[in-house]
Amino acid sequence: MGQLNEKIKVFYEKTKKGHNLEMACLVRQIFSKLIQTRQLTNPKLLSSALVPQSLVSASHKLYSNAPTPYEIVDPDSQKKIQKDIIDKVNSQIENKQEGRLFAVVHVAGKQFKITDGDVIVIEGYWPPTAGDRITLDKVLLAGGVDFTLIGQPVVQKGLVRVEATVIEKTLSHTKTHFKKKRRKQYMRINFYRIPQTFLRINSIQIVGEVNNPPEVRGLETAIF
Amino acid sequence: MSNKHLFLKAGLINTPLQNGVGRYVCQLQRVVLKFCKNNGSSRGMRDFIESELVNYAKENPGVVVYLKPRRHRTAVIKAEYLNGDAQWISCRNFTQEEISKWMNLLKTQSNNNTGTRLKKLWHTDHPSIQGPWTPYTFRDPKLNLVEFPNTEWSQPADMTNTSQDDLVELFKKQKIEELNKNRAK
Numbered sequence: 001m002g003q004l005n006e007k008i009k010v011f012y013e014k015t016k017k018g019h020n021l022e023m024a025c026l027v028r029q030i031f032s033k034l035i036q037t038r039q040l041t042n043p044k045l046l047s048s049a050l051v052p053q054s055l056v057s058a059s060h061k062l063y064s065n066a067p068t069p070y071e072i073v074d075p076d077s078q079k080k081i082q083k084d085i086i087d088k089v090n091s092q093i094e095n096k097q098e099g100r101l102f103a104v105v106h107v108a109g110k111q112f113k114i115t116d117g118d119v120i121v122i123e124g125y126w127p128p129t130a131g132d133r134i135t136l137d138k139v140l141l142a143g144g145v146d147f148t149l150i151g152q153p154v155v156q157k158g159l160v161r162v163e164a165t166v167i168e169k170t171l172s173h174t175k176t177h178f179k180k181k182r183r184k185q186y187m188r189i190n191f192y193r194i195p196q197t198f199l200r201i202n203s204i205q206i207v208g209e210v211n212n213p214p215e216v217r218g219l220e221t222a223i224f
Numbered sequence: 225m226s227n228k229h230l231f232l233k234a235g236l237i238n239t240p241l242q243n244g245v246g247r248y249v250c251q252l253q254r255v256v257l258k259f260c261k262n263n264g265s266s267r268g269m270r271d272f273i274e275s276e277l278v279n280y281a282k283e284n285p286g287v288v289v290y291l292k293p294r295r296h297r298t299a300v301i302k303a304e305y306l307n308g309d310a311q312w313i314s315c316r317n318f319t320q321e322e323i324s325k326w327m328n329l330l331k332t333q334s335n336n337n338t339g340t341r342l343k344k345l346w347h348t349d350h351p352s353i354q355g356p357w358t359p360y361t362f363r364d365p366k367l368n369l370v371e372f373p374n375t376e377w378s379q380p381a382d383m384t385n386t387s388q389d390d391l392v393e394l395f396k397k398q399k400i401e402e403l404n405k406n407r408a409k
Contacts, residue, residue: 118349120347
């Protein structure tokens with residue numbers, strides 16, 4: 001590098017002497033560039049002041065989302081994160097550290113967010129009678145303090161076990177159904193009461209492993 | 225029109241003694257069937273007593289069943305519950321099926337809830353497991369260090385570019401293209 005510099009210097013002076021102005025300008029440009037590059041490659045200078053002069057031009061970054069060549073993108077990073085999370089949930093369930101669980105269940109056309117010990121009321125005709133113990137199978141969502149299992153639309157069958165007891169079957173208060181048409185001498189009145197079923201939620205548990213579905217699915221309710 | 229239901233006492237779900245947490249306990253304690261031996265309005269009641277009452281009593285050993293014949297009066301069912309409530313149903317001209325239906329209802333009820341309107345169909349002691357939502361849930365923790373007033377965080381989150389911004393961007397792009405061309409030369 002030093003030799004080259006000296007050569008250029010000599011050449012520069014020669015051209016100066018020869019009054020070749022254009023040539024001199026060009027050489028000066030090259031010279032200044034050379035100095036710049038030298039400064040950039042000099043580690044001492046690099047560490048001090050010259051760094052923010054944008055070594056990599058950020059201009060094209062504004063218009064493209066393509067990763068720049070020096071970025072290392074791991075294609076499996078997302079999968080690793082997912083696996084870590086699922087493993088954590090599974091270990092929690094295995095060690096029974098999941099705490100209180102809650103679930104969103106679909107019963108008789110309505111959705112309820114329930115946890116252990118809740119009471120929900122189901123309206124309309126619904127066959128189970130007082131004292132019956134039932135499991136609520138249509139679980140749309142289940143979760144603990146640290147995680148949530150979201151069904152698409154229903155959580156994998158058999159993974160979440162929601163047990164409930166029917167504690168009461170009554171009728172609602174008397175509701176009035178009143179119809180009237182103005183100026184038509186038309187008036188009707190009806191009274192009705194809706195059957196109500198009270199359900200006590202006994203337990204919500206996660207049975208088995210999360211994200212480990214059986215190989216054959218959809219045959220849980222099939223009769224052969 | 226009756227507006228009675230508008231002035232009903234409104235209540236929340238109230239289950240006695242945590243019923244159903246361990247096991248289910250039938251809340252009906254005593255049923256008194258009052259009827260007349262001759263009158264036609266008690267006929268359905270008499271039929272029920274003849275054909276179904278013994279089975280009913282056998283199936284529900286926890287319920288005491290009394291019969292109370294009384295001359296020339298309407299048939300009536302009176303039910304008493306564990307919490308002290310009493311319910312009284314007039315059974316004038318009821319058929320046997322109607323009476324058995326009412327008897328079944330009384331058996332599965334836990335109190336006399338005629339005259340109370342349920343406000344909610346859900347009762348819980350633990351309303352939130354993951355914590356209630358606040359404006360800061362699911363937000364960038366960077367927000368904690370921001371000092372206000374701050375233009376970036378005071379803007380709406382879904383601000384779209386104005387046409388002026390688009391023009392400026394186009395202009396910049398053009399400039400850069402020109403620059404690249406010059407460099408290539």
